[in-house]
Amino acid sequence: MDYLAINRETWNKRTEIHVESDFYDIDGFLSGNCTLNDIELSALGDVTNKTLLHLQCHFGLDTLSWARRGAKVTGVDLSNTAIDKATKFSNQTQLDANFICSDVYSFDDINNQQFDIVFTSYGTICWLPCLKQWAKVIVNSLKKGGTFYIAEFHPCYDLISGYSYFDKNQPDIEEEATYSENAGDETSKVVLWPHAISSVINALIDEGLVIEHVNEFPYSPYNCFEGLTEIENGKFALLHKEHNIPLVFSIKATKPK
Template identity: 55%
Template structure:
């Protein structure tokens, strides 16, 4: 299965829908607001003057938000439509940023730089068949003593949605619409075929350790900063909970590490 081309086509279509959606709220970003959630903002600090690689950056809102904080950013994404929009946004906002159209694995083979920080977040790793390879890309692109940071949806939510918790080499192939649920979507026309893999929390951690990343912190959060799953309850502003038997389940985890 040519998962790269299948997913690239899907994300090229999604980039068009997402850019105009209220979910991403590009006008707010253009007005000067940050797209970073409270989780990344609290845990990924002191980026000023640091070189930062953002893997799977979509059309660059988080990348450019980090640039506004003083980071020297490079964003990488599979979708050429998304990268084109990221470049347009950088130009429109007069932000110095580099964007590269490449999948995660092939980028590492062509990269000529090492970075102070490698960053990834929210809905990224499910598109990758091998976290061993992913973690090695992170390590290869980090300077010695550099920081890796990720914030990601918790795999427990995937189980509730009917997906496996533990990794299977055989992917899940789904046909679905965008989580942004914009007014332009219909039940049939805007659905895309997409290829994903499950990754448990232990798999993520062990892949990073094997690649030479010292784990400094692992945190779990009982909410999502995005209202992107079904039947979520907003207990506080931008904190959406999934309630199972009266209790909030973990919806996000974060990991911070250092290259040994």
């Protein structure tokens, strides 16, 4: 099974839907809105003149939001449609950015640059079968003393939705509609792997990164799952037996000098 080809086709289709959605609010972004959330903004702070690699960047709104905050950005995504859109938005906003069409693992073979920051967020690692290889790409892409940061949806949500919390050798293969409000009835095949938080942390440690902190959050900054309730502006929670379940986790790590 060529999971990359299957997922690339799905994300090419999803990109065309997403750029027309209220969920992504392209007009708002083009008029100057920042698409980043307090979770990642507070963790990474001032990025002025820092080089930043955004892995699995979709069509680049978050990447370009980092550029608006002064970073020198490179975005990578396996979807050629998404990269074409990202380049278009870079040109429209006159924000300097480099966008590369590649899956995460293959990027390691073509990249000859090291960055101050490697960033990834929200719905990324479930598309990857091997976290060890993912962590190698991160370490190889970081300068000594550089920072890796991930904000990611918490696997607890998948568990209560009927999927495995723990890693599996075989992926989950589903036919799904996308998560934006304009998805309609069209579905696409997706190939996904579960990853426990301990697996994410250990993959990074095993490749030599030093973990600075691990945080968990009782809300999602996106209303993209079934059953969420807005508890504050831009914060969406889910109760399980009258208690908030964790919906996001984050990890900040450093490559030793």
